[in-house]
Amino acid sequence: MSTPVDPYRDWGAAYVLGSLSPGERREFEQHLAGCPECSGDVASFAGVPGILSVVPRDRALDLLEPDEEADEPPPALLTGLVAAERSRRWRTRVLVAAALVVAAFLGAAVALAVRPAAPDATTATSAAPPAPDVTLDQTMPSPVTASVRLVDEAWGTRIEVLCSYAVPDGPPPPVFAYSLHVVAADGTRTQVATWTAGPGSTTRPTATTGLPRADITGIEIRLVQKDLVLLRVTL
Incomplete structure (x- = not known):
């Protein structure tokens, strides 16, 4: 008898990176309460947003280039993000990361389109300070x-x-x-x-x-x- 496949096993990376819809997020959080395996997956992805935030956009795009000579994902990418055990899970994470990179580029393009050409010195403000500890x-x-x-x-x-x-x-x-x-x-x-x-x-x-x-x-x-x-x- 085959073992039932957990339909939520590929949701961990999307949950950590915030790409689930509000309804999917609530459904997955309810599932996490009773699934140690998915809870472990979420914990293993906890550092991914911080890693992605410091990867330059050009480097992120290079990492997303397919390797035509290898069937398995590049070891350097796995080391830079998380230690993946299966190629299927690796592909899921890369697709989510690609979506983030595209979103970042679109956000930058919109910001450039609406930014004033020369802000007045009297109205210029510094970047918002980080949230307090x-x-x-x-x-x-x-x-x-x-x-x-x-x-x-x-x-x-x-x-x-x-x-x-x-x-x-x-x-x-x-x-x-x-x-x-x-x-x-x-x-x-x-x-x-x-x-x-x-x-x-x-x-x-x-x-x-x-x-x-x-x-x-x-x-x-x-x-x-x-x-x-x-x-x-x-x-």
Whole structure:
């Protein structure tokens, strides 16, 4: 008997990159609550938006050029984005990345078309400052501290995390897995990222959500093994 195919297995990359429709995003987030495999996929893609944001457009286009001499995706591309296990999943991610590159070019073209030829010096303003960091409060004593930065995006919100694991006195504790959850205005909690860290380490995971910044009322960091809330902040 063949194993049923999970129809959501190829949605992870599109979810992280914000290319799902609002209805699809809600459907997929409900599916994530009961599917460890898809939750793991979403966590593995968490850093992709940050990687894409620093790749020059010309380099991104070069990476999207097909390799006629190879049946498998170029190893350099897999290393630059995520370690893909199957060519099918690689093709899905490249198609989404291509859509982002095209959207970026279209956005730049529109900006050039409407930009004034010579802005008056008295009305010129500097770029908007980055969103301030928000420190999470400990719900219990632990060597883990963290802060987050919530950045408004057209498709939702990008969450940049700075998580530090101090070296406590006595025997060093083991490496643990942590998860990041966003709390919506209706009280629902959604996992958007996971990572591992050990004593003396500092991690900078990046997560994304389709929720607008105004609809996020809290952030939580949990110890995965026990689903225990270690850090929390109410926004």
